[in-house]
Amino acid sequence: MTRLSVNINKIATLRNARGGNNPDVVKTALDCERFGAEGITVHPRPDERHIRYADVMALKDKVTTEFNIEGYPDARYMKIIREVKPGQATLVPDAPDAITSNAGWDTLKHAALLKDIIAEIKSHGVRVSVFVDPQPRMVEGAARLGAHRVELYTEPYAHEYKVNRDIAIKPYVESARVAKEAGLGLNAGHDLDLENLRFLAQSIPSLDEVSIGHALICDALYYGLENTIQLYLKALK
Numbered sequence: 001m002t003r004l005s006v007n008i009n010k011i012a013t014l015r016n017a018r019g020g021n022n023p024d025v026v027k028t029a030l031d032c033e034r035f036g037a038e039g040i041t042v043h044p045r046p047d048e049r050h051i052r053y054a055d056v057m058a059l060k061d062k063v064t065t066e067f068n069i070e071g072y073p074d075a076r077y078m079k080i081i082r083e084v085k086p087g088q089a090t091l092v093p094d095a096p097d098a099i100t101s102n103a104g105w106d107t108l109k110h111a112a113l114l115k116d117i118i119a120e121i122k123s124h125g126v127r128v129s130v131f132v133d134p135q136p137r138m139v140e141g142a143a144r145l146g147a148h149r150v151e152l153y154t155e156p157y158a159h160e161y162k163v164n165r166d167i168a169i170k171p172y173v174e175s176a177r178v179a180k181e182a183g184l185g186l187n188a189g190h191d192l193d194l195e196n197l198r199f200l201a202q203s204i205p206s207l208d209e210v211s212i213g214h215a216l217i218c219d220a221l222y223y224g225l226e227n228t229i230q231l232y233l234k235a236l237k
């Protein structure tokens with residue numbers, strides 16, 4: 001069954017807004033796990049707009065489900081991966097000033113960079129997932145580079161879902177087929193929510209994990225965090 005990793009970036013956004021420690025990022029992560037989350041995802045961006053290096057270090061020995069650290073593999077990110085050795089490192093191609101993740105890697109054009117990075121992370125015993133658009137060529141490229149998994153960028157799916165879900169899902173089903181044939185594990189994430197999640201999971205039985213943050217935290221403002229996590233877990237059943 002597809003596992004739910006809760007991205008807590010936006011908890012840190014709220015905490016940073018006032019400069020104190022409320023909400024407490026570590027406490028919220030542990031509560032998410034207690035409420036049923038099967039993983040915790042963070043994306044410590046270079047400008048520390050939300051998750052900070054200190055948050056990652058504080059979470060390191062407290063998270064008991066799978067810890068997934070996303071980021072562009074610059075020296076700062078690689079230092080974090082070496083120090084934390086999380087369950088999973090998810091490589092994203094985001095520019096430092098990107099407002100959010102908005103594309104997957106070109107695993108053909110950036111093969112030389114990614115090959116060395118993936119090899120180094122694997123040498124620390126960390127699973128590597130490469131964030132890609134739902135294009136078979138990019139999935140195959142990630143497999144050739146030695147990645148364990150790919151994470152399919154699902155913003156295009158979320159957008160098109162509202163128009164025609166049967167069209168929206170097609171590239172993801174095809175990419176999932178190619179990933180399976182290539183021996184890759186399969187993750188998905190970005191802009192998934194209570195409307196579009198069930199159809200994605202039902203359409204892709206091989207989906208190992210979804211990482212969800214923005215919509216889940218927004219939903220929690222209305223339904224409460226525990227209830228919201230339970231609603232997302234139900235959508236994955």
Ligand SMILES: CC(=O)[C@@H](O)[C@H](O)COP(=O)(O)O
Binds near residue numbers: 007099
């Ligand atoms: C990689 C991805 O799609 C998201 O996990 C990303 O981390 C969201 O980043 P923000 O929370 O900064 O929008």
Ligand SMILES: NCC(=O)COP(=O)(O)O
Binds near residue numbers: 211
């Ligand atoms: N990898 C996707 C993620 O962690 C959360 O993305 P979003 O749900 O905040 O869009």
